Amino acid sequence: MKLRTAGTATAAALVLSLAVTACGKGGGDEGSADGAKKIAIGIKYDQPGLGLKEPDGSFSGFDVDVATYVAKELGYKAGDIEWKQTPSAERENMIANGDVRFIVASYSITDERKQKVDFAGPYLLAHQDLLVRADDRSITKAADLNSKKLCSVTGSTSAQNIRRDLAPKADLQQNGGYSECLTGLENKAVDALTTDDSILAGYAAQKEHRGKFRLVGLKLSDENYGIGLKKGDTELKGKINTALKKMVSDGSWQKAVTANFGPAHYKNEPAPAVAD
Structure with missing residues (x-):
């Protein structure tokens, strides 16, 4: 008798579980183009x-x-x-x-x-570009980086491109992140930061950086x-x-x-x- 009762309860639970799963799936699918909930x-x-x-x-x-x-x-x-x-x-x-x-x-x-x-x-x-201090007008082209300090992140191809092709005498400083380069740029420890202009603009647009930096406006690559x-x-x-x-x-x-x-x-x- 106990076995029969347990079996009946298990079967009922299984039916209920399947019903809940089916309802849940339908609700999650609604509105998504490919049937996924997330x-x-x-x-x-x-x-x-x-x-x-x-x-x-x-x-x-x-x-x-x-x-x-x-x-x-x-x-x-x-x-x-x-x-x-x-x-x-x-x-x-x-x-x-x-x-x-x-x-x-x-x-x-x-x-x-x-x-x-x-x-x-x-x-x-x-495009690859340069970010400099807002009041620095000495850098208007990549060649102006010769004998100046250029910052980028470790392993950056952007900085290597400048050193190889455009300003071989640039003093390349490599840091672990762009925020470190920005600090160095603000403190005049470096003269310019290079990477994609969209990334540079994103940093320069932050509230704490507004008005401190400017993009030179070079188009050193197409990205x-x-x-x-x-x-x-x-x-x-x-x-x-x-x-x-x-x-x-x-x-x-x-x-x-x-x-x-x-x-x-x-x-x-x-x-x-x-x-x-």
Whole structure:
């Protein structure tokens, strides 16, 4: 008798469990374009103006705005997004392993990277540039860095490009992060900082830095930022491209550029043509 009662109770619990699961799945699917309840998106956590994790745990930046807009067009609300920190060296691995659905993280489109991942976009055309003190008018071109102190992060290809091709006598100082370079620039320990102009503008636009620095306005390279996704996922790529085109056409793209880079007087390029 006890065995029969236990069996009946177990069966009832199983039926109830299946019913709850079915109801839960339906609720989670509602509104999402691909049937998933959440979407994991890779961004940078340490790039002001592009991808930054704020002290209160929220996220800000142009890449965050782009990713949020794209996710919305795919059927996800802001609360459905799981932001994942995406270091540059781990981007391809995180896509291949399925840790993220796509990555929006100052991810320049290159032929080498396209061997491993696909790209939607581009959504921003950046250029390598120099950031100097606002009152320093001695640096107007890369050659002016000869015999001056140039700062960048350890392993930066941007700084090496200048040393190799444009200012071989520049005194290159390498630090662990751009914030250290900014401190050195403010304190006159270095004369210039180099990386993509979008990254430089993001730092210069921070409240504590406004008015202290200026971008020289050089275009030392072309960096087309794309949204990285798993190679061969043509369906998702097409949907993201459609979302990016809409973001440009409805004015949201320019609004995000102005909000995130405007305080640095960043002279951005027009929105690049999104690939079909």
